[in-house]
Amino acid sequence: MSEDVPSQDQRWPWWPLLPLYPYGHRRTLVRELLPGRIWSFEQLQGFWYVAVPIRMTVLKVADGLMLYAPVAVTGEVRAQLRRLEALHGPVCTIVLPTASGLEHKLPVPAMARAFPEAAVWITPHQWSFPLRLPPRLLGFPAGRTRVLGSDGLPHADQLHWLPLGPLNLGLGTFLEYGCFDRATGALLLTDALVAISPEPPPLFEADPTPLLFHARDRGDEPLIDSAERRRRGWQRLVLFANYLSPAPLDVASPLQMLRTSLAPGCRSRRAHFGLYPFRWRQHWQEAVDILLPPGPPRIQVAAVLERLVFPRARPALLAYLRQLAGLSDLAWLIPAHYEAPVACSAAQLEALAAELEARPWAPSEGNWAFLAGIDRTLLRLALVPAEPTGPDSLPTGPD
Ligand SMILES: [Fe+2]
Secondary structure (H helix, E strand, C coil): CCCCCCCCCCCCCCHHHCCEECCCCCCCEEEEEECCCEEEEEEEEEECCEEEEEEEEEEEECCEEEEECCCCCCHHHHHHHHHHHHHHCCEEEEEECECCCHHHHCCHHHHHHHCCCCEEEECCCCCCCCCCCCHHHHCCCCCCEEECECCECCCCCCEEEEEEEEEECCCCEEEEEEEEECCCCEEECCCCCEECCCCCCHHHCCCCHHHHHHCCCCCCCCCCCCHHHHHHHHHHHHHHHHHCCCCCEEECCHHHHHHCCCCCCCCCCCCHHHCCCEEECCCHHHHHHHHCCCCCCCEECCHHHHHHCCCCCHHHHHHHHHHHHCCCCCCEEECCCCCCCEECCHHHHHHHHHHHHHCCCCCCCHHHHHHHHHHHHHHHCCCCCCCCCCHHHCCCCCC
16 A cells, blocks of 8 residues: 655755656565564655665664654555554654754654654754754654753663764754664664665565666667666666766757657656656766675765765764774664665774775765765855864754
């Protein structure tokens, strides 16, 4: 069962002009990640079929269930949570673990309304643009909303909460709360780390259209389904999600797009009537190979985060990785995007920190050029700080 839910990706200023996926038919894939203890609720979100998975993690706690980083509360989500409640107790805690990630923030008010008895915990330094609004005007319920840190921490006897930040982003603040479940050794993160498979996630099995759409080289190619084309489409989506505009991508002019529109086999809404602005150069697979090297999905910092959130804050990230590596019995990483659960050890995080320390940080060449251009523009407009900043220089406002 599903119900229409407005798209929640508002990070793009021109979002009202583009077709927003999944066009009111949001599906949710529910998986048990660690038996009887942790479950994953995954949905797709994005626009123009650039759809990336987003995950809510449900954790068994002493009083019932805790929701970490809620997703859109469709009828399917409600039904699956009711099923878990019948087995494990009520949803007692809802956590928004990020100050800045809109895709995680926007579902929280509706999820809070769906579970009126649950306590709602939000990360401090919530911000909104263009007006800085207090939490109650952002839709968090008055009377049962608490702030992580200053109002305590939920289920602290069972969970270890680990903040990354706050870091001044100029317009707002980056702050993310990791959550370590001592009983299972699972570390729940939001955006700080990801592990990406070169194979499309199971979430696309119900409808592989976004993959098949991006597997094409021209708009007049029909959407043909095969394992190879699903894989190719997924890898291109990953390049979009990481670099926004990777180096091997050219964008066609409106005239070029129109020339390939309405071709036989493409005269449908599903194929966007042949409108397809993307042109991939021949070496696009090399960009994938750099990002997704052979072997099991490696734990990494998403490129967009490195270049736009942490370009001048590498020390803060390295310190955080080393703090996480100090968690005893760390066994699993469960981020809010891509693969989960990912086997994770202290040695892996130490090695990642050492690698990030040794290589050039936040580069500006090749696939990184577009992200670097955004950063340069923000710097020129003085919208982001030029120097690394910490809590002392945070923007003030109605947090
Ligand atoms: Fe996110």
